[in-house]
Structure formats: structure tokens, C-alpha cells
Amino acid sequence: HGAAVESIGTMAVLPDDISPLQISTTGTFGKMGFVLIGRAKIGWADGCWNEWLMLLDSGEQAWLAEAQGSLAISSAIPKPDGVSDLALQSLRLGTLLSVDRIAYTVTDIKAAQPLGYEGEFPADITPVGTAMQVTDLTSENGGFLTITCVEGNPPELFQGAYVPFNDLKLQNLRELPGWKTPRQPMPTVTPPSGAAGA
Numbered sequence: 001h002g003a004a005v006e007s008i009g010t011m012a013v014l015p016d017d018i019s020p021l022q023i024s025t026t027g028t029f030g031k032m033g034f035v036l037i038g039r040a041k042i043g044w045a046d047g048c049w050n051e052w053l054m055l056l057d058s059g060e061q062a063w064l065a066e067a068q069g070s071l072a073i074s075s076a077i078p079k080p081d082g083v084s085d086l087a088l089q090s091l092r093l094g095t096l097l098s099v100d101r102i103a104y105t106v107t108d109i110k111a112a113q114p115l116g117y118e119g120e121f122p123a124d125i126t127p128v129g130t131a132m133q134v135t136d137l138t139s140e141n142g143g144f145l146t147i148t149c150v151e152g153n154p155p156e157l158f159q160g161a162y163v164p165f166n167d168l169k170l171q172n173l174r175e176l177p178g179w180k181t182p183r184q185p186m187p188t189v190t191p192p193s194g195a196a197g198a
Contacts, residue, residue, distance in 0.1 A: 038119030074160025104137035
């Protein structure tokens with residue numbers, strides 16, 4: 001601002017946990033490559049989980065949630081037509097919600113708060129310590145929907161699916177004591193017809 005300089009988007013480094021993921025871990029989701037550029041640690045009454053910000057080759061961003069040994073990728077979606085903010089904030093266990101013609105059932109509702117961030121994040125990230133309600137919904141086809149509600153802000157919706165660890169072809173993982181980084185299989189190359197043998 002004028003002659004004054006301020007730091008924007010700089011986050012404190014979080015303590016290491018038992019995750020093999022780290023800032024600059026790369027991988028592939030479908031046919032799209034990505035790199036992890038930020039980590040948010042979210043806490044609740046019984047523990048915490050990581051939300052990794054993914055930068056896709058397309059330039060778009062997505063989230064890789066890491067909780068209790070499971071990985072899930074999601075991206076932000078607009079609020080469904082005809083559904084009010086109050087309705088999303090008032091969901092109860094077992095409630096059904098239709099989004100993009102997919103029926104989701106509320107399976108979990110918890111009070112949580114961001115514990116800290118590291119890496120790169122949007123300027124409007126939820127401040128550390130802010131109380132929020134996180135509602136998880138699942139569909140019969142294995143998809144999920146997460147709704148994050150912070151007082152004074154409209155609910156945020158994230159739609160995605162769970163993904164097996166090996167399907168992401170992760171590289172540049174953090175080494176953990178007693179855990180061996182999975183080796184990714186080498187691609188099979190078929191020599192062209194008529195090529196000289198080895």
C-alpha cells in the first residue's frame with residue numbers, strides 16, 4: 001500500500017505428522033497431473049485431518065482430503081438451485097439432498113476449526129481458530145459431498161470421490177520411519193515391429 005509493504009498469503013509451517021504427503025508432492029488424477037501447493041490442518045473434538053490444495057495442470061485447483069488413511073479429491077461447486085443457505089446449515093443425519101441429479105445422504109456432522117496452514121492459499125481462506133460446521137454426505141455410487149458452514153458466510157460445497165492411494169501415482173513423498181514408499185511400476189514399452197532385439 002503506497003510505500004508500505006506487507007506479506008500476503010504467507011502461512012506458518014505446521015508440525016510434521018505421519019502423512020507421506022508434503023508440499024510439492026506430484027501425482028496424476030485421471031489424465032490430469034497435479035502438484036500439492038498447500039496444506040490446511042483441520043481439527044475437531046476427536047482429532048484432525050489434512051486438506052491439501054492441488055494445482056492441476058489445467059491451472060484449476062482442487063482439494064485432496066487425507067483422513068484416517070483415506071484419500072478423497074473434491075472441487076468447489078455452486079449451491080443447488082432452489083436450496084437456501086439456511087437449509088444447508090440445518091441438515092441433520094440421514095437427510096437426503098439432491099445435487100446434479102445425484103442423491104446424497106448426510107452421514108456425519110461435526111464442529112471443526114482450522115488449526116493452521118502452510119504453503120499457498122487463496123486470500124479468502126478461513127482464519128485459524130474460526131468455528132465451522134462440516135457436514136459430510138455420501139451417494140450410492142461412492143461419491144461424496146462436503147458442506148462447510150462458517151457463521152456470516154454462505155455455505156461452501158465440495159463434490160468429489162474417494163481415490164485409492166496407488167491410483168494417484170504419487171511422487172516426491174516424504175519418507176517416514178518404518179514406512180517404505182510404494183514403488184510405482186515402470187511403464188511397459190513395446191518395441192516397434194522390426195526393431196533390433198537387445
